[in-house]
Amino acid sequence: MTATxxxxxxxxxxxxxxxxxxxxxxxxxxxxxxxxxxxxxxxFPAVADALLGQADILExxxxxxxxxxxxxxxxxxxxxxxxxxxxxxxxxxxxxxxxSRHDTPIVIMTYVNPIYAVGPREFMRLxxxxxxxxxILPDLPPDQDLEIADxxxxxxxxxxxxxxxxxxxxxxxxxxxxxxxxxxAVSVTGVTGTREGSALNEVPAMLALAxxxxxxxxxxxxxxxxxxxxxxxxQVADGVVVGSAFINAVKAGQDVGAxxxxxxxxxxxx
Amino acid sequence: xxxxxxTYPQPDERGRFGRFGGRYVxxxxxxxxxxxxAAYTEARNDPAFLNELERLLKxxxxxxxxxxxxxxxxxxxxxxxIYLKREDQNYTGAHKINNCLAQALLAKRMGKQRVIAETGAxxxxxxxxxxxxxxxxxxxxxxxxxxxxxxxxxxxxMKLLGAEVREVTSGTSTLKDATNEAIRDWVTxxxxxFYILGSVVGPHPYPAMVRDFQSIIGEEVKVQHQxxxxxxxxxxxxxxxGGGSNAIGIFAPFAYLPEDQRPLLIGTEAAGEGVESGRHAxxxxxxxxxxxxxxxxxxxxxDEGQIVPPHSISAxxxxxxxGPEHCLYSETGVAQYVPVTDAQALxxxxxLTRLEGIIxxxxxxxxxxxxxxxxxxxxxxxxxxxxxxxxxxKDVAEVMRLLDLGxxxxxxxxxxxxxxxx
Numbered sequence: 001m002t003a004t005x006x007x008x009x010x011x012x013x014x015x016x017x018x019x020x021x022x023x024x025x026x027x028x029x030x031x032x033x034x035x036x037x038x039x040x041x042x043x044f045p046a047v048a049d050a051l052l053g054q055a056d057i058l059e060x061x062x063x064x065x066x067x068x069x070x071x072x073x074x075x076x077x078x079x080x081x082x083x084x085x086x087x088x089x090x091x092x093x094x095x096x097x098x099x100s101r102h103d104t105p106i107v108i109m110t111y112v113n114p115i116y117a118v119g120p121r122e123f124m125r126l127x128x129x130x131x132x133x134x135x136i137l138p139d140l141p142p143d144q145d146l147e148i149a150d151x152x153x154x155x156x157x158x159x160x161x162x163x164x165x166x167x168x169x170x171x172x173x174x175x176x177x178x179x180x181x182x183x184x185a186v187s188v189t190g191v192t193g194t195r196e197g198s199a200l201n202e203v204p205a206m207l208a209l210a211x212x213x214x215x216x217x218x219x220x221x222x223x224x225x226x227x228x229x230x231x232x233x234x235q236v237a238d239g240v241v242v243g244s245a246f247i248n249a250v251k252a253g254q255d256v257g258a259x260x261x262x263x264x265x266x267x268x269x270x
Numbered sequence: 271x272x273x274x275x276x277t278y279p280q281p282d283e284r285g286r287f288g289r290f291g292g293r294y295v296x297x298x299x300x301x302x303x304x305x306x307x308a309a310y311t312e313a314r315n316d317p318a319f320l321n322e323l324e325r326l327l328k329x330x331x332x333x334x335x336x337x338x339x340x341x342x343x344x345x346x347x348x349x350x351x352i353y354l355k356r357e358d359q360n361y362t363g364a365h366k367i368n369n370c371l372a373q374a375l376l377a378k379r380m381g382k383q384r385v386i387a388e389t390g391a392x393x394x395x396x397x398x399x400x401x402x403x404x405x406x407x408x409x410x411x412x413x414x415x416x417x418x419x420x421x422x423x424x425x426x427x428m429k430l431l432g433a434e435v436r437e438v439t440s441g442t443s444t445l446k447d448a449t450n451e452a453i454r455d456w457v458t459x460x461x462x463x464f465y466i467l468g469s470v471v472g473p474h475p476y477p478a479m480v481r482d483f484q485s486i487i488g489e490e491v492k493v494q495h496q497x498x499x500x501x502x503x504x505x506x507x508x509x510x511x512g513g514g515s516n517a518i519g520i521f522a523p524f525a526y527l528p529e530d531q532r533p534l535l536i537g538t539e540a541a542g543e544g545v546e547s548g549r550h551a552x553x554x555x556x557x558x559x560x561x562x563x564x565x566x567x568x569x570x571x572x573d574e575g576q577i578v579p580p581h582s583i584s585a586x587x588x589x590x591x592x593g594p595e596h597c598l599y600s601e602t603g604v605a606q607y608v609p610v611t612d613a614q615a616l617x618x619x620x621x622l623t624r625l626e627g628i629i630x631x632x633x634x635x636x637x638x639x640x641x642x643x644x645x646x647x648x649x650x651x652x653x654x655x656x657x658x659x660x661x662x663x664k665d666v667a668e669v670m671r672l673l674d675l676g677x678x679x680x681x682x683x684x685x686x687x688x689x690x691x692x
Contacts, residue, residue, distance in 0.1 A: 068454060069296045079440070113575040141300055162296065163297055191454045
């Protein structure tokens with residue numbers, strides 16, 4: 001069941017179009033994640049280019065000193081990026097540079113403190129200038145800050161909040177209705193990172209609940225690491241987010257573009 | 271039943287004390303926080319819960335802790351009478367046990383067999399492990415690698431009590447990182463795990479709940495001060511502040527009195543090597559408003575939002591934020607927060623030890639320093655109550671190391687020092 005989309009901002013429109021395009025090709029949208037400035041500020045653009053070559057939407061994470069929703073892989077990537085000098089403003093500069101070469105929508109994943117420290121209005125201005133289409137806010141339940149979404153909209157950007165397997169129907173409704181870009185369903189109770197075995201059994205029930213309330217596409221992330229797990233998620237979701245697996249690939253010196261191509265393939269819904 | 275939990279103002283419906291506090295956490299935890307809040311609300315009105323808590327506080331912890339007139343310290347300061355609220359007399363050696371027993375009882379009541387905790391100095395970890403042993407709960411304590419080094423004795427105590435101590439090596443390997451890791455564990459195991467949070471920080475309802483559990487400190491002071499001085503309210507109260515649980519425990523019972531009846535409330539923040547040095551843990555004096563561990567508060571963070579690693583001689587104050595209710599007290603002038611350096615605390619520790627035979631924790635020593643300076647400016651008919659939040663046994667090895675270092679540094683430039691290179 002997909003309700004009609006009425007994107008409120010240019011960013012939301014671009015994101016919705018990316019989901020629609022993937023759907024028309026018989027796929028769930030493929031949304032790879034990479035920590036900005038990882039493995040180094042110099043090497044990041046090439047990694048991002050490789051991902052953008054396959055992505056329907058790219059998610060770029062602002063490195064943060066205390067990422068409490070992230071597992072060890074993204075924690076270490078953030079520490080390394082920060083040590084290399086990539087913090088909040090530099091992340092936006094890196095996105096701006098990517099935007100000069102790519103038209104694929106780019107969303108920023110950030111904990112809320114960097115937004116508050118830069119100043120919400122100033123942050124939104126910089127993000128808009130950089131060409132950011134949307135924000136993913138992992139530690140900001142929508143009822144904690146009633147102004148962020150409006151401020152993002154004022155600057156042409158969409159917002160994405162998260163639901164989890166523990167979310168009650170009332171919370172799913174509240175969160176889903178606050179999302180203007182897409183809704184992000186966390187596949188497991190836990191932090192980001194690849195897991196042993198498949199732990200995606202809670203996804204279908206959560207998605208069914210989400211679709212009762214979401215007017216925007218629903219993407220699933222956490223624990224999706226390869227074509228196989230992507231395929232499982234793609235059966236029920238509009239989009240598939242993959243993060244730690246790419247950090248691990250970069251760390252191991254593997255071909256990120258090839259991994260991305262294989263996972264994109266896995267997103268097929270046919 | 272005589273134990274009542276206090277009814278100080280609760281945070282607003284979004285979990286805020288003014289603009290501070292809230293619930294900036296992954297959505298996964300929101301239902302768990304709602305569940306905790308409901309369970310706490312129910313428990314605090316249940317005579318069975320209150321009776322059991324009262325029994326444990328009295329017979330297991332040894333409450334009430336004394337309110338002790340420090341005569342030689344008073345003479346040394348030469349002003350107001352200095353009383354020590356002896357939380358160091360509690361079983362396990364600090365105020366932390368007050369909160370841990372209450373939360374562990376709540377965990378049991380909620381049917382959660384697994385409890386987790388973060389710890390800095392190890393006092394909260396030991397208290398959590400103790401409560402878990404007492405109530406037959408599985409206990410996992412997250413502790414930074416740096417703190418494990420500084421507090422080896424407490425690490426062993428926790429293990430002896432049957433807890434698993436998990437070393438945290440992310441970030442700065444101290445309390446804030448241990449707290450991150452405990453929250454990550456909770457996000458992962460939320461359905462069967464209770465998070466025993468040790469301070470008045472974290473997402474709502476923790477700051478208010480921990481305050482309520484610790485406020486027995488200040489409530490006892492009222493009764494004891496009445497008996498000793500013929501009036502319930504002292505002229506001033508001093509407590510050290512990291513996250514701020516011992517301070518809120520002794521402040522809150524007085525903070526909501528009308529302004530003309532309210533004592534002077536002084537919180538001492540760890541100024542480390544000095545606020546201007548940048549190496550400190552003084553969130554009010556040297557921080558700005560930000561979000562960490564689920565709450566908005568004064569926080570050491572840079573202009574791009576990265577948390578600035580705190581520094582303090584004491585592991586328990588080595589935290590980059592300060593509880594939301596303290597932030598509100600500071601903003602509204604209900605309490606004042608003053609910085610005290612490592613060196614001042616180390617001196618105060620020795621001063622109290624020599625004059626009163628009481629070795630305080632390094633954390634507590636920060637409050638002693640400020641209390642002596644404050645008492646000096648007051649009249650002999652006035653009183654200052656210091657929350658002696660913990661004893662210094664855990665710090666003896668570290669203090670020995672620091673004093674040896676100090677002696678070497680003092681000695682180095684002196685020509686009279688014999689050149690011994692044995």
